[in-house]
Amino acid sequence: MAAGNLLYAQSGGVTAVINATASAVIEAARARGTRIGKVYAARDGILGALREELIDTGVEPAAAIRALAHTPGGAFGSCRFKLKDIAGDRASYERLIAVFRAHDIRWFLYNGGNDSADTALKLSSIGAALGYPIACIGIPKTVDNDLAETDSSPGFGSVAKYTAISTMEAGFDVRAMASTSTRVFVLETMGRHAGWIAASAGLAARTRDDPPHLILLPEVPFDEARFLAAVDACVKRVGYCVIVVSEGVRDATGRFLAEAGGVDAFGHRQLGGVGPLIADLVGAKLGYKHHAAVSDYLQRSARHIASKTDLAHARAVGKAAVAYALAGMNAVMPAIRRTSQRPYRWTIEPAPLDRVANREKQLPRQFIRADGFGITAAARRYLAPLIEGEAHPPYRADGLPDYVVLKNRPVRKKLPQFRIPGH
Numbered sequence: 502m503a504a505g506n507l508l509y510a511q512s513g514g515v516t517a518v519i520n521a522t523a524s525a526v527i528e529a530a531r532a533r534g535t536r537i538g539k540v541y542a543a544r545d546g547i548l549g550a551l552r553e554e555l556i557d558t559g560v561e562p563a564a565a566i567r568a569l570a571h572t573p574g575g576a577f578g579s580c581r582f583k584l585k586d587i588a589g590d591r592a593s594y595e596r597l598i599a600v601f602r603a604h605d606i607r608w609f610l611y612n613g614g615n616d617s618a619d620t621a622l623k624l625s626s627i628g629a630a631l632g633y634p635i636a637c638i639g640i641p642k643t644v645d646n647d648l649a650e651t652d653s654s655p656g657f658g659s660v661a662k663y664t665a666i667s668t669m670e671a672g673f674d675v676r677a678m679a680s681t682s683t684r685v686f687v688l689e690t691m692g693r694h695a696g697w698i699a700a701s702a703g704l705a706a707r708t709r710d711d712p713p714h715l716i717l718l719p720e721v722p723f724d725e726a727r728f729l730a731a732v733d734a735c736v737k738r739v740g741y742c743v744i745v746v747s748e749g750v751r752d753a754t755g756r757f758l759a760e761a762g763g764v765d766a767f768g769h770r771q772l773g774g775v776g777p778l779i780a781d782l783v784g785a786k787l788g789y790k791h792h793a794a795v796s797d798y799l800q801r802s803a804r805h806i807a808s809k810t811d812l813a814h815a816r817a818v819g820k821a822a823v824a825y826a827l828a829g830m831n832a833v834m835p836a837i838r839r840t841s842q843r844p845y846r847w848t849i850e851p852a853p854l855d856r857v858a859n860r861e862k863q864l865p866r867q868f869i870r871a872d873g874f875g876i877t878a879a880a881r882r883y884l885a886p887l888i889e890g891e892a893h894p895p896y897r898a899d900g901l902p903d904y905v906v907l908k909n910r911p912v913r914k915k916l917p918q919f920r921i922p923g924h
Contacts, residue, residue, distance in 0.1 A: 504536055505607030507826065509558075510543035510550060511642075512582075512613030512620070515575035516656030517663075517804040518815035519642050522612055523576055524569035525819030526640075527558050531566075536827060541604065541912060546580035547611070547620055551593060551921050553600050555912040568905035570816065571894035573804035576907050579613075582924075584620050587627055596919045597624065598631045603915040608636045608826040612819075614643035614654075618834060619858035625832035638822045639834035639854050642815075644801045646697035649860040650852035651836035653887055655818055656801070658811030661701030662888035663803045664690055664745070667796065669705035672712030672743045679741035684789040685732060688713075689776025690796055692747035696720050696864045698800070699747035701884055703876035712743030713875075717779070719749035720864050721873040723758060729786050731874055736789060746779050805902055809890025810845070821849045845886035 509526050511519055523542070530540045542556040543549030549556075556577055558566070569576055587594050601609070611621040621639040628635035641648050646657035668688060675686045690698040696718030703716055714735045717723060735742040750758050759775035780793035814837055821835035836852035839845070868880035876884075894902040 504538060505605045506539040506541060507537050507608040507610065507823070508541045508543060508550065508555070508601070508604075508606045509577075509610045510546045510612065511575040511577055511579040512546040512611060512617035513579060513642070514644065514801060515573070515579050516642055516644050516801050517573050517659040517807045518656055518812050519612060520572050520574065520576050521570040521812055521815040522640055522642065522655060522819035524566050525816040526610060526823055527561075527566050527569075529820045529823035533823070533827065537608075538605065541606065542577040542909075544909070544911075545578035546582065546613075547584065548580045548582050548921065548924070549578065550600055550609075551596055551919060553603075553914045553916050553919070555600075555604060556909045557912050558907075560910045561907055565905050565907060568903075569907075570812070571804060571892070571902075572904040573802045577909065583616050584623055587623070590922060593922065594624075594627050595631060598628060598633045598635070599916055601628070601635055602633050604912065606635070608638070610638045610640055610822050610826065612640040612642050614641075614645070615648055615857060615859055615861060617642075618648075618854050622832055622854040622858045625854065636826050636829070636831045637854075638826050638830065639857065640818050640822045641834055641836065644698065645692055645695055647695040647861045647863070648857060649862050650834070650857050652839040652847065653814065653837055655811060655815040657697060658808035658814065658887035659803065659806070660691075660698055660800045661704070661884060662808045662811075663800050663806055664688075664698055664702045664796065665704040665888060666806060667800075668702040668713050668743065668745055671794070672705065675712070675741050675743060682790060683741070683792045684736055685742045685744065685780065685783045685787075685791040687744045687746060687776045687780040687783075687791065687793040688796060689746050689748060689793065690800060692719060693749040694719050694861050694863065696747045696749070699745050700864055700868065700876050700880055701888070702745040704881065704884055704888065706875075710739050713745040714739065714742045715744045715874045716876065717744065717746040717750045718864060718869065718873070719747050719751060720866075720869060722753045723750050724753070725782070729783070731872075732783055732789075733787055736787075744779065746775055748775050750775055804894055804904075807892045808888045809892040810887055812892040814847075817849050825851055842882060842886075845889070
């Protein structure tokens, strides 16, 4: 493909290390010299591309781009927006091609989850049909770890580390106060259909009596009677009980326990509040003093406690995405392949986007304890390397992390304004 410009965008819920991927993309593109003219970023993901709201990353000094690697959030803004098929919204595709053409964009790198992979896949074929070939590379990112075709997803290792440490530390707190205060503590984690995050809390336990004592997973239908019996037995045996519950826990009929009503922009059901619901159930049925916490955004933004392995993954997929684009690849995603368990080794290989888009990787049955309330040794072997190592950010003199905020200078628009359906 001839020389041109590259467009990078972030999509979906951000992570502690998605900016590390952005940093790697920009640094790798800059290292290619004249092969890549300019590196643009879309403001707020694919919406920025549709609105022709592009950011010139070239005005950022090298030090700022390096600092992205230790800064949480999404430096260019993200979004939850899913393109319809071209038959249902041809105008949006024509608009994207018009924007790409106007700014000589030859490569589009979309950093997100399975819905974002779907967007990149749709765009990968539509360019040629509309007379402007565009190479589209999906870059993996999701705290849920539910992306197909990759051993793990960048972003997951850090949220797993945060979850395991938070569970361990809260456990010390509850144990100290259990005789006169809280007997049952519930921590709610993200995870709509896959229990990877909740499962990672199991890494905190060294013995049967260490927290978390119970883990509630979307892959295991919730049985109220069995659950309450397990909680009661734990409190009587240990003196307290720490429970980790995934937001996507369902009952035997498949209904979410905490369905809030409505759907998000990707068409996913809105969830929230299963932690307090479970804690209140314990109080009502067993009478134990209880407390619930929802880690929510804290778990995915905790860059101060990021996994060194996760950071390495995030940077590697960004660098590989640029290499794939320049090699003429299209509709692929750099995937992590585990090549050795002990010692942990991995490599990056291309995976077809049509085997990633709109698919979800759930927790395997062999990772779930026979009683459904914990993880197995196999799960521990898989999870442990992903949280290894610390990647602390630099700190300022006032004791706070030294995070960076980019200039995000806009590129001059060349096209008429476009109305995005539904926005």
